[in-house]
Amino acid sequence: MERILRGHLIEAVGRVLAEPMVTIEITPPKDEGHGDLSTPVAMSLTKLLKKPPRKIAEDIVSAIGPSGTFGKIDIAGPGFINFTFSHSFLCKELHGLISSGESFLTENIGRGRSIQIEFVSANPTGPMHLGHGRGAALGAALSNLLSEAGYRVEKEFYINDAGRQVRLLGISVFAKYQTLCGVEYPFPEDGYRGDYIEDISREIKEKHGDAFAGKDFDEASVPFVDFSYLKMLGLLKKDLEDFGVFFDTWQSERELYANGEVAQAINDLRERGYIFEEDGATWFRSTAFGDDKDRVIIKKDGEFTYFAPDIAYHRKKVARGFDELIDIWGADHHGYVGRMQAVIQALGCPKDSLRVLLVQMVSLLKGGQPVQMSKRAGEFITLREVMDDIGADTTKFLFLTRRSDSHLEVDIEVAKAQSAENPVYYVQYAHARINSIFEKAKQEEEAAGLPAGNLEQSLTAFNGDCFNDEEMRLVKKLLLYPMMFKNAALAHEPHRITFYLQELAGMFHTYYHKYKVVTQELELTRSRLALCRAVQIVLRHGLKILGVKAPDRM
RNA sequence: GCCCCCUUAGCUCAGUCGGAUAGAGCACAGGUUUCCUAAACCUGGGGCCAGAAGUUCGAAUCUUCUAGGGGGCACCA
Structure with missing residues (x-):
């Protein structure tokens, strides 16, 4: 319907203007009595044509001429052109909808361009919380939307399996394990405290007995870290599957290190002139692209910052040749948008080839009362609990009833009690x-x-x-x-x-x-x-x- | 201190890159089933779009300031 009208308008406005106009706004009028679709284009042309809007509207209308498409075309208010379609045209369109089905409903705006959406990418250090669920629902829906719109879409999950967080997970499990073995061992101050930590440590104890009792963490770090994060990753996958969200590719952070891609990325940027040394550290000159400050990528103790593998990761995405990249992040990461887009530009891509969508927090209520969620204390409602409670479909739908960048409140009691409504x-x-x-x-x-x-x-x-x-x-x-x-x-x-x-x-x-x-x-x-x-x-x-x-x- | 986001009905939120008399759901009050599913439908009250100024034919929408809420500002991840 809009497509047909747009065709008429482009031609008519083109004739009035003697040049094609790129954007013509078309909206359904607020008041149905005004017609089926409406355009304010005559008003936005007043400056250019130096004529009163209603006069321009008349010119456009007469340029459209008689057509079986419309039952009536009115000029109203300050210069709106209101279109009412003819009964026969609408029926013809309905016929098209029924016979062509989905192809009638979509529009090919992607034209086969490729787009990668990275989302969730939750640390494999604990169960998914509601914020992850919201990101999952959004990412999955967005990829469906874009692939229906003619893009070739790839869904990717980035596994943070190399950093401090998975190590901390390993230490937490290790400490619990020692306790189970009757060995006194200090629990790390900022360690993970959920029940699942104890479950994993018990599992290790069943498998290996007291083999690691009383040992130093460094002697046992590999089995503890790897076993624990792989276990958690398995749970993440299971949760996502049950939530109905599937990924095409899983990119491991470790692999980026192991393949030398982190080092290559830094070399690449160095050759492009965006790397410098200062105070014993290695920096990326992100201010060259509008970031607030330059960012350290190798600390003076020789360790990489988390930013280094992120650079390598995005460089890899770029190298894989996607036409567009989308990252879906929690809103608490919005401070990283600037530096990531700096990376993209440093690699020679236009700034908008990476779009970052921020997902705001989900706050959970129980009967109107906010539920305190502390990841530290291991007290938080998981996606799994909510999903089992009210169902995956309801959960997804609720997550998608708000714009992603606005806060979402979910009252678990209401969602349950009112499930019928x-x-x-x-x-x-x-x-x-x-x-x-x-x-x-x-x-x-x-x-x-x-x-x-x-x-x-x-x-x-x-x-x-x-x-x-x-x-x-x-x-x-x-x-x-x-x-x-x-x-x-x-x-x-x-x-x-x-x-x-x-x-x-x-x-x-x-x-x-x-x-x-x-x-x-x-x-x-x-x-x-x-x-x-x-x-x-x-x-x-x-x-x-x-x-x-x-x-x-x- | 600096930066970003938010503020629309009692509550939760829409509002299509500035358009006509600002919408929906929930909640509240009342009504509907010999009939294709009552997980539904109908009727009703509800608003200084946080506040102020500006931009123009026209502002919930854009700019500036003020107030309130959230988040971010590391050689942490």
């Missing part, structure tokens, strides 16, 4: 309902001695004249999906899908209550079934992007 069920229910309408239609056909499923197979032969105003409202809502989809993909904002689905489901539920789909009149029934099918196609597509099931029965 949960927005995800509302949308899924609409889908299931439509399915049962089709079941009903089949039964009626059989009862009438007709071949069952005949109606269902001839939906595209629906007669649009049967549609009343409310049905046409639904049709228009459906035909707005492609525009919403395109904008969501361009903005990298899956939450727009969530909102749209709730609106569409709401409209459908209302319609369902007011009108009976399966009637005694064949023509009418076929038309209404066609409309239901179209709603179902759109719901299914939207839910698929969100990673939420579209059940046939509930």
Whole structure:
């Protein structure tokens, strides 16, 4: 719908301007009475053309000329041009939606370009918390969205298996192990304290007995560190799988060191002139690209900072030839955006070839009261708990009902207690309902001695004249999906899908209550079934992007 | 101290790169089922878009300042 209008407008505005205009804004008007789609383009051209907006609007309208597409074109207010589509055009579009399905709903804005999305990348030192879950839901939905929009998408998880954190995990387990063996050993001050630490140490004790009792950590670090983080990594993978989030590639930090890629990255930057030595340390000149200060990559004690492998990692991404990179980080890392984009530019890529999406915190409430979460004390609600409690679909849907950069509150009591009135069920229910309408239609056909499923197979032969105003409202809502989809993909904002689905489901539920789909009149029934099918196609597509099931029965 | 984000209905939040009378869900009050699923529907009250000034045909949206909330500012990860 928007696509067709845009075609008309580009041509007409081009004729008025005598040159093509790049961006023409098209939006559905707030007040439905004003029409189906609207453009303020005449007003934004006033300065350029030095004419009153309404005059420009008139010129554009006459340049469009008569067309069967529109039922009416109005100029209103200060200079809006409001388009009302013709009944026949809308029906033709609905026909297209039903017969072409998904290809009608999407737009190929990626044109085969490749894009890598790195997300979650939680340290394998403990279970995933809700923030990770939010990142997982967003990353998965975004990759679905972008791959539907014609990008080749790769989903990657970066494993922080080399740094201080996994070592600390090993020490924590080691300390617990010593205690189990009856050896006194100080627990590291900032060590990990969850129950899982004890579980792992017990497992090691069962396997190796007292073999490491009383030893120095350095003698046993490899088995403890490696066993522990691999164990945790396995749990992360399991959690993600059960959450319905899958990755294409897993990049290990250790491997970057082992392959010499960290050293190569530093050499590369040195050759490009962005490395210097000062105060006994090695620095990356990130201020050359607008960062606040230069960053140390090798400390004066000879150790790499965490930043060094990050550079190597992103250099590797660049070398793999993606057209665009997306990192999804927790908002507490926003201070690193500047230096990472400096790295990208130092490697000769445009700044915006790396886009960092920040995911704000999830705060958990229980019956309105905030739940204190302390990772230190090992007291925090895990994604696993919430997922087991309210289900993966509900959890994902809730995470995707907000923009990623705004704080999210989840009240676990509310999510549980109100599960019956949960927005995800509302949308899924609409889908299931439509399915049962089709079941009903089949039964009626059989009862009438007709071949069952005949109606269902001839939906595209629906007669649009049967549609009343409310049905046409639904049709228009459906035909707005492609525009919403395109904008969501361009903005990298899956939450727009969530909102749209709730609106569409709401409209459908209302319609369902007011009108009976399966009637005694064949023509009418076929038309209404066609409309239901179209709603179902759109719901299914939207839910698929969100990673939420579209059940046939509930 | 410096930087970033946030502030919209009682609560949680949308608001499409400046557009027409600012929306939804929840909560609250009342109603709907001989009928394709009541996980649904209908009706109702609710707002100085934190505050002030500016930019222009036009501001919740852009700029500046103020107030409040969150986060970040390491040769820590």
